[in-house]
Amino acid sequence: MATSAVPAVEGWFTTGDEPRLLGSRCTSCGTVSFPAASGFCGNPACRGRELVPAELSRTGKVWSYTDAQYQPPPPYIPPTDEHEPFALAAVELADEQIVVLGQVAHGYSVDDLSVGAPVELVVEPLYEVDGVEHLIYRWKPC
Ligand SMILES: [Zn+2]
8 A cells, every 4th residue: 555655757747636747838939838948938039038837727538549468568567467458649729729649548548539529637546666656647538
């Protein structure tokens, strides 16, 4: 039983009942980046240097998806000894319309996905080390 939980990647998402991805927004042109950009705007046509933190949409629609039948290379840490295939979805965020890749929520597979289908952001345990759960964001069909 895990005694505490921390994000597997610091600063990429909030936790709680309504988790959100954390990106950045350029104050000059409004371009949103995920993960957060630092130093300069991700828009090549913009010279903006001021980036502010931005909480991104919790929902989006499936842009593309695939099945990871093979175990990814490190730094991926397998949650079980045997590789269990999992689904990956590229999701277009509702407001920002940028595409964010992520695993699909536990218990769902590519059979539950279709292009254009609505999904929402959830945060689930990725792996556990010494009683500490490490959390990752995932896309849940809804
Ligand atoms: Zn910009």
